[in-house]
Structure formats: structure tokens, C-alpha cells
Amino acid sequence: MSMIEERFRKLKGRGKKAFIPYIMAGYPSLEDTKDVLILFEKCGADVVELGVPFTDPLADGPIIQRASEMALLQGITLRKVIAFVRVVRRSIRVPLVLMTYYNPVFKYGEEAFVKDAKDAGVDGLIIPDLPPDEAGNLIPYARKESLDTIFLLAPTSNTESIKKVAKASRGFIYYVSVTGITGSRLLLDGSLEKFISGIRKYTDKPIAVGFGVSSPEEASSVSKAADGVIVGSAIVKRLHESPDDLRGYLISLREAI
Amino acid sequence: MPALKELEEAFFHSKKDREFQKELNQLRKTYIGRPTPLYFARRFTKYLGGAKIYLKREDLAHTGAHKINNALGQALLAQKMGKERLIAETGAGQHGVATATGAALVGMECEIYMGTEDMKRQALNVFRMRLLGARVTEVAVGSKTLKDAINEALRDWTTNVRTTHYVLGTVFGPHPFPLMVRDFQSVIGKEARKQILDAEGRLPDYLVACVGGGSNAIGLFYAFLPPDSSRLTSVIKMIGVEAGGEGIETGRHAARFAGGSLGVFQGCKSYLLQDDDGNILGTHSVSAGLDYASIGPEHPYLRDKGIIQYTHATDAEALAAFELLSKTEGITPALESAHALAEVIKLAPNLPKDEIIILNLSGRGDKDVQHVAKIKGIELRCR
Numbered sequence: 001m002s003m004i005e006e007r008f009r010k011l012k013g014r015g016k017k018a019f020i021p022y023i024m025a026g027y028p029s030l031e032d033t034k035d036v037l038i039l040f041e042k043c044g045a046d047v048v049e050l051g052v053p054f055t056d057p058l059a060d061g062p063i064i065q066r067a068s069e070m071a072l073l074q075g076i077t078l079r080k081v082i083a084f085v086r087v088v089r090r091s092i093r094v095p096l097v098l099m100t101y102y103n104p105v106f107k108y109g110e111e112a113f114v115k116d117a118k119d120a121g122v123d124g125l126i127i128p129d130l131p132p133d134e135a136g137n138l139i140p141y142a143r144k145e146s147l148d149t150i151f152l153l154a155p156t157s158n159t160e161s162i163k164k165v166a167k168a169s170r171g172f173i174y175y176v177s178v179t180g181i182t183g184s185r186l187l188l189d190g191s192l193e194k195f196i197s198g199i200r201k202y203t204d205k206p207i208a209v210g211f212g213v214s215s216p217e218e219a220s221s222v223s224k225a226a227d228g229v230i231v232g233s234a235i236v237k238r239l240h241e242s243p244d245d246l247r248g249y250l251i252s253l254r255e256a257i
Numbered sequence: 258m259p260a261l262k263e264l265e266e267a268f269f270h271s272k273k274d275r276e277f278q279k280e281l282n283q284l285r286k287t288y289i290g291r292p293t294p295l296y297f298a299r300r301f302t303k304y305l306g307g308a309k310i311y312l313k314r315e316d317l318a319h320t321g322a323h324k325i326n327n328a329l330g331q332a333l334l335a336q337k338m339g340k341e342r343l344i345a346e347t348g349a350g351q352h353g354v355a356t357a358t359g360a361a362l363v364g365m366e367c368e369i370y371m372g373t374e375d376m377k378r379q380a381l382n383v384f385r386m387r388l389l390g391a392r393v394t395e396v397a398v399g400s401k402t403l404k405d406a407i408n409e410a411l412r413d414w415t416t417n418v419r420t421t422h423y424v425l426g427t428v429f430g431p432h433p434f435p436l437m438v439r440d441f442q443s444v445i446g447k448e449a450r451k452q453i454l455d456a457e458g459r460l461p462d463y464l465v466a467c468v469g470g471g472s473n474a475i476g477l478f479y480a481f482l483p484p485d486s487s488r489l490t491s492v493i494k495m496i497g498v499e500a501g502g503e504g505i506e507t508g509r510h511a512a513r514f515a516g517g518s519l520g521v522f523q524g525c526k527s528y529l530l531q532d533d534d535g536n537i538l539g540t541h542s543v544s545a546g547l548d549y550a551s552i553g554p555e556h557p558y559l560r561d562k563g564i565i566q567y568t569h570a571t572d573a574e575a576l577a578a579f580e581l582l583s584k585t586e587g588i589t590p591a592l593e594s595a596h597a598l599a600e601v602i603k604l605a606p607n608l609p610k611d612e613i614i615i616l617n618l619s620g621r622g623d624k625d626v627q628h629v630a631k632i633k634g635i636e637l638r639c640r
Binding site: 061079102106180 | 412418419521
């Protein structure tokens with residue numbers, strides 16, 4: 001059982017849900033990112049998600065796009081993020097997943113990337129533009145290194161893709177709560193619960209929900225149906241606008257979940 | 258992903274649907290104005306003093322470029338699929354105009370994404386799209402050109418997938434787009450093949466087309482490919498011309514084969530201008546339609562089989578060709594097509610006079626006139 005699965009299992013035993021905050025590596029600087037990751041752990045994060053900047057972040061909304069652009073301007077690359085994880089691992093113990101687009105991984109070389117990431121202390125991978133059908137090379141390397149592969153499902157996913165994602169995912173399944181991009185507006189109309197129970201027909205793997213979760217109220221509502229709640233754009237926005245409030249915000253999210 | 262599956266099914270169904278094909282053919286004839294002529298460029302040929310040059314006049318298609326062949330096909334397909342809204346990216350503005358036209362024709366809502374840089378270069382086409390009832394949305398992120406417009410259109414599509422069809426403008430992106438766009442554009446080559454047989458009684462020796470995403474090139478070449486491309490090398494030489502910008506050595510270009518490497522981008526695996534870390538590089542070309550970091554995946558496939566050769570023309574060469582064709586033939590080509598002409602200008606004088614070149618004149622140059630005047634330092638003013 002992976003570190004991430006172990007976390008979810010323990011939480012479940014206590015009737016709790018996972019809090020998974022996201023931050024873009026190198027926004028506004030790698031020094032800040034280290035501080036934020038430490039703060040995430042202190043505020044009770046169960047898993048942390050670290051974004052890798054990319055020139056063309058297709059799945060991301062304007063907030064993370066802007067963070068990505070700023071990180072790129074400072075020369076942050078996939079290689080540098082892996083080296084950074086190696087350093088930050090000395091300060092945090094919480095499981096860490098990388099969110100990166102596929103082309104940097106392809107260019108790096110999938111086998112070398114998986115090995116280097118695991119070696120640096122990465123626990124899982126989220127590659128939003130790589131569906132299971134296209135991950136035939138990556139999955140065996142990840143299995144060999146015991147690196148979790150986390151695939152995405154969306155409200156438009158059909159039974160066939162639910163089965164595929166459930167089979168290929170390790171750690172947890174990432175359910176995208178809205179059709180669209182990160183930071184979209186969340187609609188709490190009961191469809192989320194319905195879809196998640198639909199996924200549970202095919203798998204007992206943990207399901208974490210992201211995209212569009214912003215307020216503690218939303219996080220609380222989402223956590224009723226899901227095993228974990230991912231908050232990204234709202235944290236990046238807070239870090240940009242009022243970094244001093246970040247701690248209080250994280251605590252309120254933790255308490256709500 | 259389910260949306261792609263839905264599209265694939267609808268597309269294959271439409272291929273067998275006689276009513277759909279009848280309607281499409283009727284519109285090609287009465288609305289686009291097909292078949293477009295294959296014109297023997299007598300004075301241009303004489304000026305160059307070598308092979309006979311025929312121009313496939315896609316510039317005479319409705320809206321002024323080959324883009325309408327695909328946009329109209331997809332608009333019709335989207336209507337049959339019960340979609341309410343069309344979206345598209347555009348670089349030079351031709352695909353945006355074509356999609357806005359298709360939307361007006363079938364009575365659908367339309368939104369076009371266009372990079373800030375391209376909106377500046379192609380102000381005329383922005384106004385045309387608005388005239389056609391489309392909303393033009395500025396994309397001010399990333400490099401602010403075509404690739405960013407595609408990103409934004411893809412973001413829109415994932416958000417509004419239930420009601421919206423994304424009219425991708427070239428043979429790029431995830432399956433079934435490269436196949437579907439090729440299918441709608443292959444009418445160019447089918448016509449040209451018949452027309453050259455009528456005019457010369459034989460097939461041409463060369464086919465030349467510019468390559469951005471590569472839809473006009475595939476559209477012309479496809480009907481001339483050897484029947485089993487895995488075995489035969491083609492006797493007809495096919496040349497794709499990329500944008501050499503200010504020269505490959507300057508790094509300011511969009512020549513993916515000359516300066517790129519294999520990558521995975523916007524839903525397909527192909528050649529890509531990227532840095533060592535897999536980030537996408539900025540591109541440059543005088544023509545917005547060729548100013549793109551990747552190329553449709555069938556092009557590297559056909560290149561590796563030795564069927565198509567690729568070269569590039571610089572901004573300066575394209576500008577010279579733009580003027581030369583205007584003066585010798587009274588035809589002002591799009592700057593994109595002028596890249597293919599630049600290659601013909603190099604090629605034709607060295608060929609025997611009985612050899613035949615067909616060049617795909619993929620678009621008309623009216624949209625570029627203001628931009629070219631600006632490059633030449635001429636101020637256009639109305640009093």
C-alpha cells in the first residue's frame with residue numbers, strides 16, 4: 001500500500017476526509033513554495049499537490065496560468081522542481097503529488113522522470129493531459145517505482161472511462177467537479193453526489209474532488225460525498241492577493257473538511 | 258474524451274449518410290463556388306523560365322481561402338449533432354472568418370478565439386468576423402498567438418462541451434480532427450487531379466504547398482499519394498514549405514522540421530518547437546497562419562516515409578513572392594501561400610519546360626495588404 005493509500009485508509013478509519021491543497025512550484029519563488037508546503041503540512045494537509053509550470057497549461061484557469069507564467073519567467077523547469085522536492089523532503093513528511101503536463105515528461109524521458117521523481121521523494125503523479133489509454137508506457141515505470149498514478153474523471157466521463165481510470169489509478173482518483181478548467185465556479189446541485197456514487201459502483205479506491213472548490217462551505221459540502229477535497233486556484237489567488245491570510249484560510253478549510 | 262468519441266461516430270456516420278453528402282456537395286458547388294479553377298500561370302511561368310506552373314485557386318473559394326472547405330463541413334456536422342454553438346481558434350483570421358461564415362449559414366452562435374498579436378496583424382479579418390455575427394475573444398496569455406488561441410478554445414470546449422462543437426481549423430489536435438479535416442480538405446486534390454488530367458493529359462511532377470498546421474497541403478497532396486503509402490515512394494514530388502521567419506539560425510521562425518523535435522502537444526504527437534525542458538517555444542513568421550509551434554501529425558509520418566519533402570521560406574522570400582505574383586499575374590496571394598510560391602520561384606527555373614508544378618494558392622492576399630504596407634513603411638490613410 002502506498003503512502004497516499006495508507007493516508008486515505010487511516011482517515012477512513014476515523015471517519016475523516018483528506019485535505020489536499022495545491023501550490024505552483026516557483027510562485028512567487030521557490031523559497032516561498034517551500035514555506036507554503038511546510039505551512040500546508042502544519043495546517044493539516046493529508047496530501048500536498050505541487051504544480052509544475054508549463055507554457056501551455058490547457059486544464060488550468062487564469063489564476064494558475066498566471067502563476068505558471070511567473071514561475072517560467074524565473075526559469076523553473078520540471079528538472080528544477082524535482083531537485084526542489086529532494087530538498088523540501090527534509091522538511092516535510094506529508095505525501096506529495098506532482099501535477100505536470102505530459103510534454104515535459106515526454107521530453108525528460110518517462111522512465112528517467114519516474115525514477116528521478118520517486119528518488120526525490122514524490123509519491124504520486126497527476127498528468128491532466130494524459131488519459132489512461134495514452135499512459136501505456138508510463139504506468140509500468142510508475143508501478144516499478146511504486147509511484148502512484150492519479151487519473152482524472154469529469155462529469156462527462158462515461159462508464160467505459162470510469163472503468164479505465166479506476167483500473168489505472170493508484171493513490172486516489174481525481175474527480176473534476178465541473179466541466180472546464182481549474183478555478184471554475186462550482187455548482188452544488190446534487191449532481192456531484194450522484195456522479196461519485198456512480199464511480200463507486202466500479203471501484204473502492206478513494207475519490208478526491210477538485211476544480212472549483214473555493215470556500216470552506218464548498219469544501220465542507222464536497223467532503224460529504226468525496227474522500228478528499230483538492231483546493232488549488234483559491235489558494236494561489238490568496239497567496240497572490242493577501243499572503244498573510246493564507247494560514248487562517250487553510251485552517252478554515254481543514255476544519256470544514 | 259467522450260466528446261471526441263461522439264464526434265468520431267458522427268463523422269463516420271456522415272460519410273455514409275447520402276443526405277449529408279448531398280447537402281455538403283450542393284453547398285460546395287453553390288455556396289463555396291467549387292470546383293475552384295486550376296489556372297495555368299502563363300506569365301509567372303515565363304518569368305521564371307522553367308517548368309509550367311499551375312495554381313489551384315483556393316483563393317477564389319468563398320471567404321478567400323481553403324479554410325471554408327473544412328469549416329463548412331464541420332458546421333454542417335455540428336448542426337446534425339444537435340450542437341448550438343461553434344467555437345474556433347484563428348491565426349491569420351481566415352479560419353475564424355470561415356467558421357463565422359459556416360455558423361451564419363447554419364444559424365448557430367459563434368465565438369472565435371484569437372491572440373492579441375494576431376488581432377493586431379489581422380484587424381481587417383477581426384472586423385469581418387464581427388460583421389458575420391461572431392464574437393471575437395482576445396487571448397492575451399502566453400505568446401498571444403495561434404497556439405494560445407487553440408488552448409483557449411480547448412478550455413472553452415471542455416467547459417461547454419455539451420452544447421458546443423469545436424471547429425479545429427487544421428489537421429491537428431486529437432483524433433478524429435486530423436482525419437476529419439483532411440477529409441474535408443481533400444476535395445482540393447481530387448479536383449486538381451481531374452483538372453490537370455483534363456488540361457495536360459497527365460499527372461504533375463511537383464506539388465507545392467505551404468505548411469502551418471498543414472491542412473491545405475494535405476488537402477492537395479492526399480489525392481496524389483501512392484495507393485499504399487507503406488510500400489511505394491511517390492513518383493510525384495511533394496513539397497511542404499514551412500515558415501523560415503528571419504532564418505533558422507536566428508531562432509525566429511516556425512520551421513518545425515528544421516528546428517524542432519518530437520513532442521506531445523494539444524492532443525497529438527508530432528514535431529514541435531520546444532526547449533530542452535519540453536516547454537513550447539515562441540515562433541515567428543510574417544504570416545500569422547504559419548506562425549505555429551507544431552504541425553499536423555500526418556506530415557512527419559509522410560516525411561519519414563519519404564513521400565513529402567519539407568523546406569522553408571523566409572519572411573523576405575515570401576514578401577518577394579507576394580509582389581512577384583501580384584505583378585506577373587494580377588493575383589495577390591495570402592502571405593501563407595506566398596511561402597509556397599517562394600519555393601516555386603527557386604524550383605521552377607531549374608526544371609525542364611515540359612515539367613508541371615501545381616501550387617496550392619491556399620488564400621488571397623487582401624487581408625495582408627495593410628500588414629505588407631506597414632512592413633514596407635508605407636502609411637495607408639483615407640482622407
